[in-house]
Amino acid sequence: MRSKKDINEIKALFLEHFSGAKTELNFKNLYELLVAVMLSAQCTDKRVNLITPALFEAYPDAHSLAKANLSSLKLLINSCSFFNNKAINLIKMANSVISEFGGEIPLDEKSLVKLAGVGQKTAHVVLIEYQNANLMAVDTHVFRVSHRLGLSKAKTPEATEIDLVKAFKTELNTLHQAMVLHGRYTCKALKPKCNECFLNHICKAKI
DNA sequence: CTCCCGATAT
C-alpha cells in the first residue's frame, strides 16, 4: 500500500496545510451539532447551514424537538435530502435523549449509536468535533481521498477507517477534518484540482 | 442488498 515514510509525509503535509481545521457546519452546542451532522447525510454543509437557523429557533433543544409536529418539522428541512427519514429520526432521537439519557445527549459512541438516525460515522464526527476525540470518520470525501492517495484499498468505509487509524495512529481528528476539506475543495470527485494539490508529488491517482 | 430523495455542478 504505502511505506511508513510516505504515510508520515502525507500526514505531516495534511497537518501543515490544515492546522486547526474545523467543520463548516454551524452550531452553538452539542444538541445543534448532533442535529446538523444528522442532516448532513448526502447533503452539503452549505445546505444544512441554510436550514438550521430557522430549525433551531423552532426547536432549540431536545425537549422541544421531541414534541415537534412531524409535518412542521418536514417543512423546515425539506430542502435537504432524505428529509422524510431525517424528520422521523430527529423526533425519535430527541425522545430517546429524554427517556434514555435524562435529556442530555450522550458523549460516548455506544450510546450515540443507539439514537435513531445516528450510525458510527455520525457518532464519530460528533465526538471529533465536540471533544477532539482521537477518532477517524470515513465519509465520501475521506473514502475517496484515502483511496486516491493509496492509503487504503478497502471496499467499505468501516474497513477504510481501520486502515487509516493503523496508518496515522494520532491526530486523527485533525486528519479527518483535513481530508474532508481537501476532498471538498481540491481532491473533488468530478474535477479534481491535481495541478494545485500539495500532495500531487506523492499521489498515486494524479489525473 | 435496497430505499430514502432535494439541490447543485458539470
Add this chain to the structure above:
DNA sequence: ATATCAGGAG
C-alpha cells in the same frame, strides 16, 4: 441528463 453531496435503516 447525470453525478455528487459530512449515511442510516430495514
